[in-house]
Amino acid sequence: MKKSLKIAIPVLVVVSLAVLAFPLSNNLAKRQIEEPLGGVSEFKPVSVIMQNKCVDCHTKGKTIYPFYTNFPIAKKLIDEDVxxxxxxxxxxxxxxxxxxEFSRLDLSKIHTVVESGEMPPAQYKILHWDASLSDSDRKAFISWIEAETKSRKGQR
Ligand code: HEC
Known part of the structure; x- marks a missing residue:
């Protein structure tokens, strides 16, 4: 084997491993999930989904910054989204x-983005492979919004 290849191959292997590990290492970050204390029973699974898949951007102080935050521009883009x-x-x-409570307007906006698949945003899903909403996640959101809307009709 040529001498240059002896160096090039291990370098290539290390680089490919680093590239492969890039999004994965991000998914290994463990989140602390809090048990919901109130609301209609249909909200419980939705709260867990939100705490896993939405809070990085929608809840100040809950952002788990990925390690590439230190790359140029990355932190600025993340902070703008948050x-x-x-x-x-x-x-x-x-x-x-x-x-x-979530306001009625918020409920209807959440309904829209969950149905359309707009949230979580596409660029986030590229680096967070497990962040897409599954069919059962989507169903949980819709049942919650229906139950919530029904329970409020009785009150007001
Ligand atoms: C990567 C960051 C990020 C994640 C993760 C994320 N969002 Fe968003 N979301 C945004 C940004 C940024 C906006 C504001 C978009 C705009 O105004 O153009 C937004 C806006 C929204 C809106 C308002 C839409 C409107 O019509 O005004 C809703 C509802 C929403 N997100 C729900 C969710 C839900 C539910 C999840 C989790 C399943 C989620 N988002 C995850 C970044 C995120």
Whole structure:
């Protein structure tokens, strides 16, 4: 074997492993999931989905920064997303735990993005392979929104 190949092959192997590990290592970050304390029973599974798949952007202080945060521009892009998402549609701790209601308008916006698959955003799903909403996640959201809407009709 040529001398240059003897060096090139291990280098190639290390580089490919690093590339493969890139999104995976990100998925290994463990989240602390809190048990919801209130709300309709249909909210429980939704709270867990939100705590896993939405809070990185929609809840200030809950962002798990990936290791590539230190790459040029990455932190700025992540922070812009968090700012935009948590200003526009904050999933506060009280809301995540079922202690504070989502407004009707928020419920209808959530319904729209869950049906359309707009959220979580595509660029996030590339690096968080397990963040896409599954069919059962989607069903959980829809049943919650229906139950929530029904329970409020009785009250107001
Ligand atoms: C990578 C960050 C990120 C993640 C993860 C994320 N969102 Fe968002 N979300 C955003 C941003 C940014 C906006 C603001 C979009 C805009 O105004 O253009 C937004 C807006 C929204 C809106 C408001 C849409 C509207 O019509 O105003 C809803 C509802 C929403 N997200 C729900 C969710 C749900 C539910 C999840 C989890 C399943 C989720 N998002 C995960 C970044 C994120």
């Amino acid at each position: 700012q935009l998402a948590s200003d526009n549609m904050p999933f506060t701790r009280e809301k995540l735990l079922g202690l504070q």
